[in-house]
Amino acid sequence: MAGKLQFSLVSPERELFSGEVDQVDAPGSEGDFGVLPGHAPFMTALREGQLRLYRSGQVTTFEVRGGFADVTPAGLTVLAESAVEV
Incomplete structure (x- = not known):
C-alpha cells in the first residue's frame, strides 16, 4: 500500500487528532467500514462504537457517539458528537 491517509477527528469541544494514518476503521450507521488511502x-452517519486509527504499526482507539464521516480525495474527516480516547 502506497501513501498515507490524511485524517481528522473533531468533537464539539476540540480536535482530537489530525495527521497522516495508514487506515481508519469506524462504526457507520449501516455497519463498520474501513478507509485506506485512495478510497x-x-x-455517512456514525453510530456509537469504537473508531480505530492505524499508524506506524500502532492502533489508537476512540469511543465515538454519533456524528458524520466524510471521505474526500483529500482524506477522511470525522465530526463526532462525542469522542474520547480509550
Missing part, C-alpha cells in the same frame, strides 16, 4: 469518496 472512493462518500459520506
Whole structure:
C-alpha cells in the first residue's frame, strides 16, 4: 500500500487528532467500514462504537457517539458528537 491517509477527528469541544494514518476503521450507521488511502469518496452517519486509527504499526482507539464521516480525495474527516480516547 502506497501513501498515507490524511485524517481528522473533531468533537464539539476540540480536535482530537489530525495527521497522516495508514487506515481508519469506524462504526457507520449501516455497519463498520474501513478507509485506506485512495478510497472512493462518500459520506455517512456514525453510530456509537469504537473508531480505530492505524499508524506506524500502532492502533489508537476512540469511543465515538454519533456524528458524520466524510471521505474526500483529500482524506477522511470525522465530526463526532462525542469522542474520547480509550
